[in-house]
Amino acid sequence: MSSISRQTIIVLFATLVAIMIPILLFIFVKFEPRLSPAEKGLLNFNPNALNINYRSWKESNPPCPVSVIAAPELKPATSAAVEKEASKSGIASVMPELTLTFILFSGTAKDTAIIDGHLLRQGQVRKGVRVIKVEQKKVLIEDKRGKRWLTME
Numbered sequence: 001m002s003s004i005s006r007q008t009i010i011v012l013f014a015t016l017v018a019i020m021i022p023i024l025l026f027i028f029v030k031f032e033p034r035l036s037p038a039e040k041g042l043l044n045f046n047p048n049a050l051n052i053n054y055r056s057w058k059e060s061n062p063p064c065p066v067s068v069i070a071a072p073e074l075k076p077a078t079s080a081a082v083e084k085e086a087s088k089s090g091i092a093s094v095m096p097e098l099t100l101t102f103i104l105f106s107g108t109a110k111d112t113a114i115i116d117g118h119l120l121r122q123g124q125v126r127k128g129v130r131v132i133k134v135e136q137k138k139v140l141i142e143d144k145r146g147k148r149w150l151t152m153e
Contacts, residue, residue, distance in 0.1 A: 098129060098141070100150040105136045113139045115150065 035043070102114040111134035112121050120131045133140040138151045 098143075098150055100139055100152055103134060103136065103139065103152060105134060113150075115139070115141070 099116055100113060101117070104112040109122060112119060113131060113134050114120070115126070115129060115131070118126045120126055120129075122131055122134055124131055129141050129143045131139060132142055132147065138149045140147060140149055142148075
């Protein structure tokens with residue numbers, strides 16, 4: 001006991017006391033929370049079972065709030081009519097503009113674009129439109145007009 005100084009014993013004892021006081025306070029002292037009557041009511045909540053008689057269940061079909069308007073009928077052009085019109089007034093007036101809706105770009109061969117509602121990857125062809133290259137904000141395509149860029153607007 002003579003090898004341990006009195007000061008070392010006091011430091012060790014003080015450390016143990018400093019650790020034990022919060023532990024004992026946590027175990028023996030209970031603080032009641034101050035709750036409003038509504039919060040106390042929530043503490044005593046007990047859900048009751050809901051009984052549904054499935055035999056008396058009635059399906060209801062309310063009227064739809066959206067009305068359907070018939071679209072005007074469009075007659076599809078035949079390829080002969082398209083060629084005749086193209087030779088008369090130029091290809092640009094006959095061929096509809098393509099719409100680029102979405103680009104999914106990751107810098108790989110799986111880059112994808114949605115053109116006129118069709119999901120196309122690089123190299124794929126749909127309705128005479130071939131996707132050559134997909135970039136972050138534009139897509140290079142080739143169709144009857146030749147190569148051109150479609151951009152997001």
